[in-house]
Amino acid sequence: MTIRVLIVDDQHLVRAGLRMLCQTDDGLEVVGEAATGADAVRLAEQLSPDVVLMDLRMPGMDGIRATATILAARPAIRVLALTTFDDDDHLYPALAAGACGFLVKDASPADLLHGIHRAASGDHPFSPEVLRRVVDSALAARTVATPVEHAPPRGLTTREAEVLALVAEGLANADIAARLHLGVTTVKTHIANLMAKTGATNRVQLAVLGVRGR
Structure with missing residues (x-):
């Protein structure tokens, strides 16, 4: 079964890179992209993705609020947070909001793709270095x-x-x-x-x- 993915990041280049990466995996289909938390909420409602790749730092509605709002309406969606090495302040709130795991943005392509599949299967993918910091x-x-x-x-x-x-x-x-x-x-x-x-x-x-x- 194809995993439907929604990409959320306020940087166009990051979204483009993630889309290109997902397109290399026949088991993934990118169904939409969002540059803001509000757009992520709207598209999640419209598109019903299986996995949302969620940036945590965004202007306006950030990824934490977007995650909580999405999961309140559609708890079956798996939200996989994308973080950076210096973003510890967002880890606990994102976990409390319902994120199923955290991956660092500069993880290897194989690890990112594996993380998406793990999230879709009900697992809780964490980049090891992020889990250790948490x-x-x-x-x-x-x-x-x-x-x-x-x-x-x-x-x-x-x-x-x-x-x-x-x-x-x-x-x-x-x-x-x-x-x-x-x-x-x-x-x-x-x-x-x-x-x-x-x-x-x-x-x-x-x-x-x-x-x-x-």
């Missing part, structure tokens, strides 16, 4: 609420504990599967079980738990 800041400022204060709960299986540790390292599901010699579907099942056991609602909370438990 987790480190959360531990320092306690900004991301987690169900436990210092350590993962008891009752995890050995395999679940291994998966949790690798989530804390920022590994994607496919990378965890390769590291542990498991199928990707099995890894997804372990992560779902971890979220159920810990009360975590996203991958960042799981990663924080994994770091605290070391």
Whole structure:
């Protein structure tokens, strides 16, 4: 099934580059482009994309407000935030608004395309360096609420504990599967079980738990 993508960025060259990149993947179809948050909201309503590539820094309605507005109307849409190395201030608000993951804008083309596919499949793609910054800041400022204060709960299986540790390292599901010699579907099942056991609602909370438990 073709993944329908909406590209949102206030810079024309960035939008053009992302469109050209998506066009190299037969599994992706760019259904629209938006230069503002307001246009993103309007086009998301009109076009019903599967994935929105959302810039966070835009004049007027920024990507955080646009994400929250889009998901309030169409919660099935997956919003994948595009960030820069110096954009830490937007990470937590975007997560709270419902972004399913964060990728850095200068990620490799393969990583960007893989991230779009992961987002569409229900995964939570994070560039490893971004996830590490989010987790480190959360531990320092306690900004991301987690169900436990210092350590993962008891009752995890050995395999679940291994998966949790690798989530804390920022590994994607496919990378965890390769590291542990498991199928990707099995890894997804372990992560779902971890979220159920810990009360975590996203991958960042799981990663924080994994770091605290070391």
